[in-house]
Amino acid sequence: MNNNNSQERAVVTVLGSDKVGIVAKVTATLAEHNANIIDISQTLLDDLFTMIMLVEVSDLTNGFENLNEELEAIGNDLEVKIMLQHEKVFRYMHRI
């Protein structure tokens, strides 16, 4: 992984039934970890609440894995699925 200068980005996906406070909790956690939100979009997919965020993860205060675990825990609390994945996953899979 190239951790120097270059910007590293990750995608946060939230899937589940819509509830009060999902966005607030997720964004608060991202802010705590110093993950800057670059873009955010929300849609309904088959009645499922879907939020996708593109965040910058070059200067995380506590590392990628910790952020990942914390988001997962919030997901469990709110009964939604939250995933944090490096943007490379999507770039590789869908682009040449």
Added chain:
Amino acid sequence: MLFNTGEILETVKMIESENFDIRTITMGISLRDCAHPDIEVLNKQIYEKITTKAKDLVEVANKIEKQFGVPIINKRISVTPISIVANACKETDYTSIAQTLDKAAKEVGVDFIGGFSALVHKGYTSGERNLIKSIPQALATTDRVCSSVNVATTKAGINMDAVLEMGQVIKKCAELTADKDGLGAAKLVVFCNVPEDNPFMAGAFHGTGEPETVINIGVSGPGVVKNVVEKIPDANFNELADTIKRTAFKITRMGELVGQTASEMLGVPFGIVDLSLAPTPAIGDSVANILEGMGLEYCGTHGTTAALALLNDAVKKGGSMASSSVGGLSGAFIPVSEDQGMIEATKIGALTLEKLEAMTCVCSVGLDMIAVPGDTTAETIAAITADEMAIGMINKKTTAVRIIPAPNKTVGDEVVFGGLLGEAPIMKVSKFKADKFVHRGGRIPAPIQALTN
């Protein structure tokens, strides 16, 4: 947004509900520099080399899993065929080497270690003779060691002495592990045209043309392919092939990314992505279900071979566009006990050994994880193997036999191995003998296809 929402959700769905995963990261390690006449010194050197080279493998794999959010199911090691490494030893029983491999595998935390292997397609060296004799005891006294023997190639023909001996070895492996339904035989494969860089077990070993260490990746995605196939029930074959191709491309790209990343993090060269569609016993993660999704009532009925041919070819075409380092077996696997759809098709009587044999002509491996009655003779197993080797030899492809003569079981019974190895109904074998044929001895000559120079 810089990414298309549809693309992101497609990827997430593949992982969340379609069982998409990286099946294995396999680290190949050369053990050739461990050779020593004293087997104790050899064992010590093997243990040290493996536990040094692979010490970070599991940790790195777990890190990648977290970073990309893609499950990596197995971490494995393949080593130089032990018949080569141990050839200089005075000791002729190699069981202790298998036990050393097992210990090293447990120390570094990998699921399987492959390479208790020999290549005897043209004949035996003393090391290969010793190794093959040690296989039953080696597999009965270890948990994670896998063994393979290559008995045929298109260039050399079929070593029928080895085919017969392997029939006996398979029987013995099953007998020594009778309390576990013959599990020993499930960790042993007999090959024709074995690839040297295969990351999948039980057939993985680190070939002699490979570098000191290497990272090979095996992807898996029958569930993903099944879903896209089921979405287009009325599509014609062109459209069907095209859809599978596109999906295989995406799956393989993930393998490429994981391989590149692991290689970078471990400081070990990236070898290949094996783009095989490897099923698991999980519901829906089945190659049989893909074929059924194409319009067959059950896998194994007429039309199955054609459906599998289309699938296998489309997977290869899509995969080869996705990575410049495709290798290993790269096709669709049809291991009966590891594929819920195959298990069901066998139970209902749609899938038989004969049909499976035909299917192996057009897909990547061969008769894989097939349980047969415990009273099946070594000669019959050898004859089944000879048929499969002939298919590989003539068609210039890899074929393999992983067959379990389940002790004290017969048609109608089941064997249960658990985990990825799954469970299997006992399949019927022909009651007519081929004993005289397999006892002839010698080699079936290389076919005319061998004369390519």
